[in-house]
Amino acid sequence: MIPILTPLGRTFLSFLQITGRLVIFTGRALSHCVRPPFYPRLIARQMIEIGYYSLPVVGLTAIFTGMVLALQSYTGFARFSAESAIPNVVVVSITRELGPVLAGLMVAGRIGAAIAAEIGTMRVTEQIDALKTLATNPFKYLIAPRLIAGMTMLPILVLIADIIGVFGGYLVSIYSLGFNPSSYINNTMDFLHAQDVISGLVKAAVFGMLVTLMGCYHGYHSRGGAQGVGRATTNAVVSASILILCANYIVTGLFFDR
Amino acid sequence: MSSTAIEIRDLHISFGSNHVLRGVNLDVPSGSSLVVIGGSGSGKSVLLKCILGILQPDSGTIHINGEEITGLYGRHLDNFRTRFGMLFQGSALFDSLPVWENVAFYPLHNQGMSRKKAHELSLRYLANVGLDADIAEFYPAELSGGMRKRVGLARAIATEPDIIFFDEPTTGLDPIMGDMIDQLIRKCIIEYGFTGLTITHDMASVRRISDEVALLYEGRIVWKGATDKLDHPDNPYVEQFVTGHTEGPIQVQF
Numbered sequence: 001m002i003p004i005l006t007p008l009g010r011t012f013l014s015f016l017q018i019t020g021r022l023v024i025f026t027g028r029a030l031s032h033c034v035r036p037p038f039y040p041r042l043i044a045r046q047m048i049e050i051g052y053y054s055l056p057v058v059g060l061t062a063i064f065t066g067m068v069l070a071l072q073s074y075t076g077f078a079r080f081s082a083e084s085a086i087p088n089v090v091v092v093s094i095t096r097e098l099g100p101v102l103a104g105l106m107v108a109g110r111i112g113a114a115i116a117a118e119i120g121t122m123r124v125t126e127q128i129d130a131l132k133t134l135a136t137n138p139f140k141y142l143i144a145p146r147l148i149a150g151m152t153m154l155p156i157l158v159l160i161a162d163i164i165g166v167f168g169g170y171l172v173s174i175y176s177l178g179f180n181p182s183s184y185i186n187n188t189m190d191f192l193h194a195q196d197v198i199s200g201l202v203k204a205a206v207f208g209m210l211v212t213l214m215g216c217y218h219g220y221h222s223r224g225g226a227q228g229v230g231r232a233t234t235n236a237v238v239s240a241s242i243l244i245l246c247a248n249y250i251v252t253g254l255f256f257d258r
Numbered sequence: 259m260s261s262t263a264i265e266i267r268d269l270h271i272s273f274g275s276n277h278v279l280r281g282v283n284l285d286v287p288s289g290s291s292l293v294v295i296g297g298s299g300s301g302k303s304v305l306l307k308c309i310l311g312i313l314q315p316d317s318g319t320i321h322i323n324g325e326e327i328t329g330l331y332g333r334h335l336d337n338f339r340t341r342f343g344m345l346f347q348g349s350a351l352f353d354s355l356p357v358w359e360n361v362a363f364y365p366l367h368n369q370g371m372s373r374k375k376a377h378e379l380s381l382r383y384l385a386n387v388g389l390d391a392d393i394a395e396f397y398p399a400e401l402s403g404g405m406r407k408r409v410g411l412a413r414a415i416a417t418e419p420d421i422i423f424f425d426e427p428t429t430g431l432d433p434i435m436g437d438m439i440d441q442l443i444r445k446c447i448i449e450y451g452f453t454g455l456t457i458t459h460d461m462a463s464v465r466r467i468s469d470e471v472a473l474l475y476e477g478r479i480v481w482k483g484a485t486d487k488l489d490h491p492d493n494p495y496v497e498q499f500v501t502g503h504t505e506g507p508i509q510v511q512f
Contacts, residue, residue: 039367118354121353122352122353125348125350126346126347126348126350127350127351127352127353129307129310129312129346129350130344130346130350130351130352132310132311132312132339133310133312133339133342133343133344134339134363134364134367134368134413134417135336135337135339135340135364135368136336136363136367136368137336141367
């Protein structure tokens with residue numbers, strides 16, 4: 001019995017330790033986002049890195065998702081002569097779910113990994129210790145600008161992804177499925193509610209926080225040279241992706257629970 | 259001001275079952291240069307990190323100019339750190355910043371200095387360590403090891419500290435560049451009046467930069483004396499370390 005319980009207990013204690021460390025890290029990171037001094041130059045640089053440079057990958061994901069969604073919906077709905085529901089399905093799916101989730105996952109792969117690698121390298125090359133000896137708080141200088149940029153830029157990215165995704169569905173519906181352009185746009189606008197877009201943007205802000213937080217957390221705690229940095233990068237992407245899917249369910253429940 | 263810049267009493271720190279420092283006692287007089295020598299893994303870097311507040315000791319006290327810093331954190335600790343300068347073993351320059359921003363990091367981010375003034379200031383400190391203004395716009399990855407060390411030294415003295423720390427300052431450098439770094443360290447101590455604490459096991463460097471030497475072995479200072487006593491230390495640990503013999507009281511693990 002004891003040989004079974006020992007590893008179980010050790011795993012449970014390790015889980016509690018990691019959870020506690022993550023909660024404290026999150027609390028410290030968020031508190032430094034709202035307490036001066038701020039570093040506007042660093043925040044702007046991170047906004048460009050996270051927002052502007054992620055636009056191509058998020059845009060491409062959104063347009064192809066919208067196009068596939070229109071095609072797939074058509075093949076299903078045509079059996080029941082319900083083709084007129086396609087604009088509704090495209091716009092609601094994109095704004096509520098696919099826009100924020102796919103943009104979040106793409107940014108997790110691009111930005112979460114980059115943040116973990118950069119901060120992890122700073123950790124193993126003593127640059128974070130150097131910051132401390134220069135009387136500069138690493139949470140304020142490294143982590144808060146990334147969190148602020150992540151939480152503000154992801155909603156903007158998702159808003160753009162929503163527009164591009166819906167446009168992708170429009171292109172396929174008009175030029176491939178033979179829809180009338182004006183009735184497609186009218187249907188889209190009729191079915192779209194403010195809450196659909198708002199819920200997607202709230203999700204995006206949460207996902208932005210999760211992606212940057214996981215990148216910073218795993219990078220900050222990386223150990224053991226290049227191998228440790230590699231492990232931190234993988235962990236950042238995997239944990240951010242899983243947390244995005246979990247948070248997506250929770251936020252959806254909060255907005256659309258009956 | 260106290261005549262002792264750094265006063266360490268009964269300092270202990272462990273990592274799990276590894277008891278690294280086991281009661282370190284050490285005094286560094288103001289305006290002097292003390293070098294701590296010791297084998298790899300003897301706890302030299304840990305001792306330095308405890309003084310800098312990067313690691314918190316399990317017990318014991320550290321006084322800087324008569325004021326206790328153990329247990330300080332946040333802004334209080336940062337206020338003390340403004341009196342420190344540190345040259346890291348690998349220089350620890352910020353990869354994302356050009357050389358001039360590395361050198362002027364402290365005045366730029368903590369004293370609210372304008373970028374124009376900070377740039378001028380960094381050129382002055384670069385000149386002090388024998389570097390041309392041409393490299394100010396370079397990034398650390400574009401510099402040689404010796405240049406990186408000198409930029410690191412310029413960054414350390416740009417904080418105008420009371421105490422300056424050097425972690426293996428000549429490691430990885432050729433003998434000529436090592437000698438140059440040692441001369442710059444000596445210049446810092448004599449010209450600027452800094453108190454210096456260095457950790458190294460480069461004995462040529464020890465003789466060039468130190469007024470006093472302390473040997474750290476198994477988490478304790480087992481000998482401390484003037485540099486000129488290194489060759490006749492009357493201590494078997496120091497004798498073995500200086501001569502580099504494998505036989506003696508210092509246990510060598512193969």
